[in-house]
Amino acid sequence: MGFPLGLPSGVDAVLAAACAWIALGAAGMAAPGNLRLSARVLYPAGALVGIALAAAALASVGNAESTRVLPLGLPGLPFHARLDALSAFFLLLLAAVAAGVSVYTAGYVRHGPGAAPGVQCLCHHVFLASMALVLVADDAYFFMVAWETMALSSFFLVTSDHRHAEIRRAGYLYLLIAHLGAISILLCFGALQAGTGDYSFDAMRALQQPAGWGSVAFALALAGFGAKAGIVPLHVWLPEAHPAAPSPVSALMSAVMLKTAVYGLMRVTLDLIGFPLWWWGLVALAVGLASALFGVIFAATQSDMKRLLAYSSIENIGLIVAGFGLALLFRGFGMGSLAALALTAALYHCLNHAFFKGLLFLATGSVLHATGERSLGRLGGLIHRMPWVAWCALVGSAAIAGLPPLNGFVSEWLLLQAFLFTPELPQGYVNMLVPVAGAAVALAAALSGYVMVKFFGVVFLGQPREARAAEARDAGPWERSALVWLAGGCVVLGLAPTLVLALLEPVTQRFTGYSLAGLGGGWLFLAPIDAERASYSPLLLFAVAALLVAATWLAVRAFYHGRVRRAPPWDCGFPWLSARMQDTAEGFGQPVQVVFRPVFRIEGEAPSPGDPRPRYRETVEDPLWYWLYLPVAAQSSGPPPW
Amino acid sequence: MNDASGLVAQLTEVALAILLAPLLSGWVSQCRAWLQNRSGPGLLQPYRVLAKLFEKEVVLAHNASSLFRSSPYLIFGCLVLAAAIVPTLGTDLPLNPAADAIALVGLLALARFFIALAGMDVGTAFGSLGARREMMVGFLAEPALLMVLFTASLISHSTSLSTIVATLAHREFVIYPSMAFAGVAFTMVSLAENARIPVDNPATHLELTMIHEAMVLEYSGRHLAMIEWAASLKLFVYSCIGLALFFPFGVAQGGDWLGLVLALPAFAAKLAVGGAALAAIEMVNAKMRIFRAPEFLGTAFMLAVLALLVHVLLER
Numbered sequence: 036m037g038f039p040l041g042l043p044s045g046v047d048a049v050l051a052a053a054c055a056w057i058a059l060g061a062a063g064m065a066a067p068g069n070l071r072l073s074a075r076v077l078y079p080a081g082a083l084v085g086i087a088l089a090a091a092a093l094a095s096v097g098n099a100e101s102t103r104v105l106p107l108g109l110p111g112l113p114f115h116a117r118l119d120a121l122s123a124f125f126l127l128l129l130a131a132v133a134a135g136v137s138v139y140t141a142g143y144v145r146h147g148p149g150a151a152p153g154v155q156c157l158c159h160h161v162f163l164a165s166m167a168l169v170l171v172a173d174d175a176y177f178f179m180v181a182w183e184t185m186a187l188s189s190f191f192l193v194t195s196d197h198r199h200a201e202i203r204r205a206g207y208l209y210l211l212i213a214h215l216g217a218i219s220i221l222l223c224f225g226a227l228q229a230g231t232g233d234y235s236f237d238a239m240r241a242l243q244q245p246a247g248w249g250s251v252a253f254a255l256a257l258a259g260f261g262a263k264a265g266i267v268p269l270h271v272w273l274p275e276a277h278p279a280a281p282s283p284v285s286a287l288m289s290a291v292m293l294k295t296a297v298y299g300l301m302r303v304t305l306d307l308i309g310f311p312l313w314w315w316g317l318v319a320l321a322v323g324l325a326s327a328l329f330g331v332i333f334a335a336t337q338s339d340m341k342r343l344l345a346y347s348s349i350e351n352i353g354l355i356v357a358g359f360g361l362a363l364l365f366r367g368f369g370m371g372s373l374a375a376l377a378l379t380a381a382l383y384h385c386l387n388h389a390f391f392k393g394l395l396f397l398a399t400g401s402v403l404h405a406t407g408e409r410s411l412g413r414l415g416g417l418i419h420r421m422p423w424v425a426w427c428a429l430v431g432s433a434a435i436a437g438l439p440p441l442n443g444f445v446s447e448w449l450l451l452q453a454f455l456f457t458p459e460l461p462q463g464y465v466n467m468l469v470p471v472a473g474a475a476v477a478l479a480a481a482l483s484g485y486v487m488v489k490f491f492g493v494v495f496l497g498q499p500r501e502a503r504a505a506e507a508r509d510a511g512p513w514e515r516s517a518l519v520w521l522a523g524g525c526v527v528l529g530l531a532p533t534l535v536l537a538l539l540e541p542v543t544q545r546f547t548g549y550s551l552a553g554l555g556g557g558w559l560f561l562a563p564i565d566a567e568r569a570s571y572s573p574l575l576l577f578a579v580a581a582l583l584v585a586a587t588w589l590a591v592r593a594f595y596h597g598r599v600r601r602a603p604p605w606d607c608g609f610p611w612l613s614a615r616m617q618d619t620a621e622g623f624g625q626p627v628q629v630v631f632r633p634v635f636r637i638e639g640e641a642p643s644p645g646d647p648r649p650r651y652r653e654t655v656e657d658p659l660w661y662w663l664y665l666p667v668a669a670q671s672s673g674p675p676p677w
Numbered sequence: 678m679n680d681a682s683g684l685v686a687q688l689t690e691v692a693l694a695i696l697l698a699p700l701l702s703g704w705v706s707q708c709r710a711w712l713q714n715r716s717g718p719g720l721l722q723p724y725r726v727l728a729k730l731f732e733k734e735v736v737l738a739h740n741a742s743s744l745f746r747s748s749p750y751l752i753f754g755c756l757v758l759a760a761a762i763v764p765t766l767g768t769d770l771p772l773n774p775a776a777d778a779i780a781l782v783g784l785l786a787l788a789r790f791f792i793a794l795a796g797m798d799v800g801t802a803f804g805s806l807g808a809r810r811e812m813m814v815g816f817l818a819e820p821a822l823l824m825v826l827f828t829a830s831l832i833s834h835s836t837s838l839s840t841i842v843a844t845l846a847h848r849e850f851v852i853y854p855s856m857a858f859a860g861v862a863f864t865m866v867s868l869a870e871n872a873r874i875p876v877d878n879p880a881t882h883l884e885l886t887m888i889h890e891a892m893v894l895e896y897s898g899r900h901l902a903m904i905e906w907a908a909s910l911k912l913f914v915y916s917c918i919g920l921a922l923f924f925p926f927g928v929a930q931g932g933d934w935l936g937l938v939l940a941l942p943a944f945a946a947k948l949a950v951g952g953a954a955l956a957a958i959e960m961v962n963a964k965m966r967i968f969r970a971p972e973f974l975g976t977a978f979m980l981a982v983l984a985l986l987v988h989v990l991l992e993r
Contacts, residue, residue: 415800419742433790436786436790437783437786438786439776439784447779448779451779452779452836455827455830455831467986467990470827470989471985471986473827474820474824474978477819477823478820480819480820481786481815481817481819484786484815485812485815485816488790488793488808488812489812492793492794493797496797497798497805498740560774567835568834568835568836568837569777569779569836570774570837572775575772575775576772576775576776579758579772579775580758581754583754583757584753584754587757587903588750591750595731596734598898599737600736601738602737603738603739604799604801605736605738605801606801606802606803606895607894609801609802612801614800616802617802618797618802618805618806618809622809623805623809625809626812626813626971629968630813630975
């Protein structure tokens with residue numbers, strides 16, 4: 036449906052929004068040193084563009100596809116753009132989160148030692164525009180140009196404080212792996228065009244690939260997009276780049292850019308190749324589950340809050356890829372309705388992860404500005420000084436931990452349902468593997484609860500561990516409104532799953548031939564298979580829970596005398612309590628480190644019992660770095676390039 | 678009529694859960710006392726403790742936040758809701774379509790999340806120690822519980838708790854090997870989750886070994902009363918889950934008023950036997966070191982996964 040007043044709709048609206056973002060970025064370059072221009076005019080305007088794009092994407096989810104050939108590109112090789120349900124869904128995700136992050140950035144940017152505000156503004160908006168263009172690109176050439184623009188603009192954003200060697204090093208690692216991935220994607224498109232020389236997606240769709248070449252293309256796509264998404268073993272850049280980047284950039288990269296990689300994987304596998312073989316699903320499932328468990332186990336032992344969130348992103352991407360793999364598996368066996376369920380779970384989790392991870396990265400940004408600390412071991416007690424940030428972060432933490440009635444639970448619920456209702460698959464051993472994979476998902480979900488209690492508890496609860504944390508000030512109005520927007524998104528996506536399912540219906544219909552909306556339930560109950568088998572109503576559950584809690588509280592108020600006395604903490608009568616006696620981040624992670632000891636590479640020294648100056652040291656590292664990356668690096672000669 | 682009997686069953690379940698949960702705790706400690714040749718404090722001791730705590734004033738640490746003050750109510754509400762969605766008296770509960778087995782595990786996880794955060798809120802050494810240990814028990818026990826429920830779901834082709842109970846109660850009497858594995862796993866998980874021997878000792882305040890008690894050390898007065906009540910509720914909920922999955926006999930079907938009336942004594946008898954069995958398990962075990970707990974729970978998780986596999990391999 037068109038917009039009133041002759042506004043562009045469909046793919047034109049997306050292209051217009053991308054142009055508007057680029058124009059805003061260019062305007063920032065007009066006066067690169069002018070902070071007020073960027074902060075008060077350009078970023079808010081960028082947020083408005085985001086809202087408009089979100090509305091346009093929402094309007095075109097259920098509509099027919101729209102295409103446009105751009106007057107750009109090489110002679111005789113113009114750019115093709117196309118908007119379909121899958122693109123529209125991911126554009127909605129991009130635009131909704133980008134609006135929040137842009138508002139946040141308006142309050143976050145300040146004069147610092149790094150790149151000038153105008154330059155950052157340019158990179159920020161070009162980054163947003165390139166992600167939008169990736170989502171609508173309809174030929175390999177345009178896709179790669181947009182993809183590389185995205186990689187480069189995010190590289191410049193990551194390294195905006197480029198005076199530190201470690202930030203340059205993180206940026207280099209990011210760029211390196213991004214380009215390894217890009218080469219793989221390029222080769223994948225090469226395999227897909229099958230010697231015809233026609234790189235438009237339409238031509239690739241029309242081709243019937245032989246199974247061998249299809250498998251090659253899938254493997255290349257999994258490697259290429261997996262490098263961007265942070266799938267094990269190509270995840271090493273995430274925990275380096277996220278702490279190095281400014282927090283809004285981390286939020287955008289983790290919340291949106293990783294999803295463009297998921298989009299690419301889905302586009303290539305489901306659309307361009309078109310006939311997934313069942314064992315591809317098994318590969319994706321295995322890789323996804325490995326990433327999920329690896330990510331969450333490492334997240335539990337981190338002591339830098341942004342590294343912790345980066346590992347948590349690896350976990351969530353792993354869950355998404357596992358859901359996608361399950362969808363491929365079912366699709367390969369011709370079980371359309373289950374494929375639709377698994378695909379819905381994966382896409383729903385993409386949306387959820389965008390909201391809660393964006394929210395948490397922005398919250399770390401506020402904490403970082405207020406205290407100057409990223410290390411969990413120096414924070415604490417911020418709920419008293421920064422209530423807005425703390426309560427929004429609590430919503431995000433509970434959502435990411437997969438707790439009802441928030442959004443993380445819904446996608447987890449759908450994913451577990453998909454695992455559970457595996458009917459007789461034709462392959463006996465696959466039948467056995469699927470419940471075991473479900474157990475791995477359950478373990479990852481439970482561990483993410485552990486990680487989030489650690490994150491929230493150590494940062495926001497307890498006593499301030501350092502003086503700066505005791506003097507922190509709450510975020511400003513811009514930052515607050517962005518946090519509230521994303522936290523509200525987590526709540527709404529959690530309470531109204533049927534709306535999201537309706538949104539996803541065209542996508543699953545297109546790629547699996549089945550859709551979930553309309554089965555059982557109605558608007559109140561989420562019943563993806565059949566109401567007899569499983570149903571869930573977050574709204575009802577939440578209403579009853581709220582009623583019970585309120586009734587309990589009122590009853591206690593009515594019968595209780597209400598006397599409260601403030602006193603020092605008791606702590607079993609120990610009088611010399613200090614902030615340093617609380618669990619550190621390392622201490623809180625220690626049980627996970629002990630239980631999963633073989634996963635880590637642990638090095639350290641413990642003092643001997645008689646040592647008068649005892650020293651205790653322990654480093655916990657990623658073993659893949661030593662098994663995979665350093666040997667490769669040792670083979671290539673030359674001095675380090677950073 | 679269906680709706681009316683379901684509503685009655687639902688409200689009775691909520692009322693029973695709130696009112697009888699302390700009695701179950703009292704019954705278990707009374708059985709323990711008898712097994713130890715003591716006379717014991719009597720069945721009503723938990724109610725006396727609650728009454729005493731409600732009399733006392735709240736002593737709040739200076740830096741306790743509003744999260745600390747609201748958590749007891751949240752936890753209590755979550756556990757009452759969890760008790761309400763497990764079908765123990767009738768199967769056509771109005772809340773049944775709102776929450777299934779996965780949501781039940783989610784509610785229990787929500788309660789755990791808040792009690793762990795409340796433990797960290799004041800910032801004492803014991804609080805965070807308890808929170809860390811509770812989450813350690815949780816991350817292994819939660820997936821194990823989920824796998825136990827999944828085994829029952831696979832048998833009954835549904836995650837809806839009512840359907841599970843109805844299917845399990847009305848099948849021909851065969852012993853599913855998968856449910857035997859699941860039963861052992863569930864027993865282990867329940868012991869750990871309810872801070873029972875061999876994982877934790879509900880009667881101790883020895884700082885170095887405790888889990889649950891360490892988290893709630895800073896609570897007093899009405900807050901502590903709510904926490905204690907919630908702890909009894911948790912034991913009650915786990916007992917209900919156990920009865921619903923492994924002894925679902927005597928649960929009323931939809932619209933069956935007589936069945937509903939008969940379900941009540943059957944439920945009470947089953948709870949009494951279950952409580953006595955718990956006391957017996959606690960009597961013959963010794964508390965293990967805290968770092969043996971992951972092995973214990975890992976075994977439970979493995980058994981639960983094995984139950985799923987046994988079902989997939991042998992029972993289809």
